[in-house]
Amino acid sequence: MNQANMHEAKSKLSQLADLAHAGEVVVIAKAGKPYVDLVPHKERKSRTPGGFTIEMEKFDSVDSDIAADFYGDNP
Numbered sequence: 001m002n003q004a005n006m007h008e009a010k011s012k013l014s015q016l017a018d019l020a021h022a023g024e025v026v027v028i029a030k031a032g033k034p035y036v037d038l039v040p041h042k043e044r045k046s047r048t049p050g051g052f053t054i055e056m057e058k059f060d061s062v063d064s065d066i067a068a069d070f071y072g073d074n075p
Contacts (some may be wrong), residue, residue: 001025003034 002019009016009028016038020026026038 001027003027003029005029005032006035009038 002016002024004012004016004026006028016026016028020038021040023040027034028036028038
């Protein structure tokens with residue numbers, strides 16, 4: 001584990017970033033206590049709207065027990 005205080009991290013950010021990118025654990029401390037972890041960026045997959053399909057009929061039906069709890073015996 002590599003730990004650097006804030007002042008050191010400011011002057012050695014490039015080296016610390018290289019260590020984190022290489023898989024090392026890098027902790028930046030404030031007042032001698034761990035404050036933040038420096039981690040490599042992870043690329044996210046782009047999301048496509050409508051990629052998840054479900055049966056909409058399930059949402060249109062009413063469960064009689066739940067309806068009775070909300071509306072009484074006559075939904």
